[in-house]
Amino acid sequence: MTPLLRVLVLVLAAALSGPLSAPMVQAQQTAAAEEKAPDYKAWEELATRAEEVLGQGRASDKALSELRGQLVDWRTRFLDAQGINAARIKTLRDQISALGPTPAEGETEPGEIASRRAELNRQLAELQAPGLQAVEAHSRADGLIREIDSVIRERQTSKLLELGPTPLNPANWAAGAEALRDTLATAYRELAEAWALPSRRASFREDLPATILFLTMAVVLLARGRRWVVLLSERLIQASERRGKAVFSSLVSLGQIVVPTLGILLLVSALATTGLGGPRLTEILFALPVLGLTLFAARWLGARVFAEHSVSRRLFDLSPERMAEARFHATWMGVVIALAGLLGLVGEFGQFPDEARVVLGFPLVVAGGLLLLRMGQILIAQSRVEPAADQLRPYRSRLVGLIGRASMVLGVLGPVLGAIGYKEAADYFTYPPILTLALLGLLMVLQRFVGDVYDLLTRHGEEESASDALIPVLIGLVLAILALPLLALIWGARVADLTEIWASFTAGFTLGGTRISPTNFLTFAIVFALGYTLTRLVQGTLRSTVLPKTRIDPGGQTAIISGLGYLGVILATLIAVTTAGIDLSSLAIVAGALSVGIGFGLQTIVSNFVSGIILLIERPISQGDWIEVGGVMGTVQDISVRSTRIQTFDRTDVIVPNADLVSGVVTNWTRQNLTGRVILAVGVAYGTDTRKVEKILREIGENHPLVMINPPPTVVFQGFGADSLDFELRVILRDINYGLSVRTELNHEIARRFAEEGIEIPFAQRDIWLRNPETLHRGAAVSAAASGPAEPAPPRHDDDPQPEPHDDFDGDAAASDGGESR
Known part of the structure; x- marks a missing residue:
């Protein structure tokens, strides 16, 4: 070929x-x-069975929880299946849009375009079918999940309000004693049966050395371990020359939990090696480490929250007696929680009747209520501690007082409900409040530890603590947010409830036909941050390296850098939106509706923003210009998006909105060049040679180094004033920024030259004219006759000072300017 x-x-x-x-x-x-599509046949079977179970209403909570888990899995599959053929669907929509708008009613289009449009619409419908089916199945699964959650919540509420036997009824005490006796008898019987077996006894004798070793180690750790840790922690905090002593002391203090818990584990290991325990004893034995951990953690937490020493700063400002009392109550709260857990475990294993549960649990409820009551009083006492004289009462004190009052109320409410017979309600209002106080105390300890670490990393001293710094406060806020799920679990929320909230959060929300998820936000934030950082790097390079080597003035450089910043932010936003996959076309209607309200609410800000862009493009003013606007005169320091900062001559900053600079009258003294005119007004006495004055003023202007020769200084004879002959010296300066200093120097020179030439600079004169002086003479004569002969007046000389005129004389007087007295 x-x-x-x-x-x-x-x-x-x-x-x-x-x-x-x-x-x-x-x-x-x-x-x-089709391969990615879920098995809708299997889904239909599961959904039908779930609807039947919900309709009958006889399934247990455990069965409903298992069914809910299966529905959650299917809902996740349907959510993923909604994006099937998404890329192809977008392509087809673009193709249909390229064909132009659909003809209106009564209009036609060419046959080829019509057939092509119909074919594309058919393909689009086929590709959209799996996604629409997944959307419908997702809605059904979500509805079934909500129904199951509603049923479980209703059961929890009804159980909480269920009235049972009262522990105050003596008839129920026997049930409690019998249940306790049966439990002890069963444990003893299990132990006896195991000892009766020869193989068990032989195994016990073989493992006896290991058992004794474990028991010895357990006793030593339980008896002295915590004391050793406390001493080590105190030595670290007292070592003043060691940096980070508070951090290391806090870490070492955790040994107060770890070491005794290790002793419990050794004790459990020692008892387990005997091989004499039965099922019930083994169950209790394996629960001991958890119960011991609860007790030791409560003791450690109370010691850290209400610590008087061995910490960087105290969390409570109470007396040593009150602090010791609070630590005691915190420890016994841990004992109550541990015993309540042990009672629940034994009761479930031994299948205690309701009477026995009520009778055995009521003493723990009463003890927990009393502890809540006392702890609430301590918290209220802390809230009433007076702050320093120069400080306001912190908000934390008011919050502590509120928690203390709530603790006291719940401490009374729990035992009262338990005495009536509402056991579940009594437990609910006793144990969760204790755990809530523990969680809040743990948050306070963690926040203090974060502050100590910040002090260590930033090398703060004793005087400048970082407890009020921004970073520790933000970390404390994050810790508080992370503690919210634990708080919800404490107060009865199920893990499924939290996972449901998380699933709703990760699934995102639909706005204008577009689903926006946290992943989109995260992608948008990362891409935008990279674009913004790149923009700042380019701006910094231009500002420090490129633009200073050009002939562009500072104002132009600022305009270029600012414009590049705006352009970079816009491009970074567009690229981030595109990368995140957010379709803004479907949000156009929503954005249009919002823009109306935003336009009315932010019209001033938008006006200033647009004015700022106009200023940067047209550049009627630049950085460093001397301008006058709205009665404010000064130098332009900075032109931002919203406003312009002007520094006046008395070194104060004035912020002027950009809209005023665009729409108002602005005087720019130094825009085109630095030259400017200064006018000095001066007056001379009548009778002075005017030509001589003009010559002297012109010489003074020409001799100053900053006065331009072309155009030369000019002297203007303005006219004849009331007190003087008025002249003006007009000069053009090379740099108007020195206008005030030049004016001062020229005035000094004028005063010196006029003094040398004998030219007088007159002051204002006022002459008095008496309209009827005879009235004054008659009044004086009458006064003299009434008072007797007057002493002869001393002779008067022409150089004697004249008396100043007054208004308290008889007769009319009129003042006139100029002329002589008449």
């Missing part, structure tokens, strides 16, 4: 493969979608 013929064959094969391969590609995509 010749090369030319081979090329023709290849071209013909390529031309024919296009129409033939399109159905094959579509078939392959359909097959792949």
